[in-house]
Amino acid sequence: MALSVENQQPPVIVVMGVSGVGKTTVARLLAHRLGLPYAEADDFHPAANIAKMSAGIPLDDQDREPWLRALGAWLGERAGAGTGGVVTCSALKRSYRDILRDACPEAYFLHLTGSHDLVGDRIAHRTGHFMPPSLLDSQYATLEPLQADESGTVLDVDADPDTLVERAVADLSH
Template sequence: MALSAENQQPPVVVVMGVSGVGKTTVARLLAARLDLPYAEADDFHPAANIAKMSAGTPLDDRDRQPWLRALGGWLGERAEAGSGGVVTCSALKRDYRDVLRAACPDAFFLHLSGSHDLIGDRLAHRTGHFMPPSLLDSQYAVLEPLQADERGTVLDVDAAPDTLVERAVAALAR
């Protein structure tokens, strides 16, 4: 298991980005590579949020608060237990990341980024997910990139998932 250089504890990683960027694929591979527990943020949404998104209505900040607190709780538990973990979460706004950091100050944000055209094409071909492609514009509109004082890195999804995982491991080692 890889250890973060700062505290010699297994890392707690939030794989973030807009819908369709590949969060689940990369997060699962990263968790397996580092032998860490994995959680999918979508599993933390209350039923009302899923119904709203399925109907093509973007969530508002009020909708997201219980979801973010639940995710933060999972992260904090992993950090406290010393087990580390990898979770997916769009974490599009700094305020959202602040909620997660409040529960887990050592969280590392792995921002997967890609062009609107590339991600739009991916969403158009994705099946079995409640997030419709029509909400992509709303996600890009609220996306606030990581700031210099936020622990994390940005990876462009123009590479294969295995390559992105290797880049993520290297970033965690720094």
């Protein structure tokens, strides 16, 4: 479902998907392109979550709930202030997206998706991130794609980031 940004407040966008799909890259470019504030979801994780993931242990729903509520608050603040914003968040389950929507009903989800092989290769070659490749399978197993009643769109990351941003902007304009 597209979101028209004409004659409306700036959008609040969640760039979602499994680790390694390029959420950070696309979200930064999209925020810049639209002139919106940007936030990286990883910055909202408590130290215990980072330690758990760094040890190769997947987070459970109890670990994620305060993180998701903090992200939802950020989104709700941006919507309430009328500034809009772009945040990255895996948002793998419908229930996680529901937590974000509870705080910010206007949230629009840009779901980046890609083949397991492509994403696994990206994770294996990146540096400076606490998410190990061993957790990718658990992320794909947890992933619940956007449903027809959720505001958002799905883009395959087989295209370059600039093309993905242009596709996202076009979808937001409809």
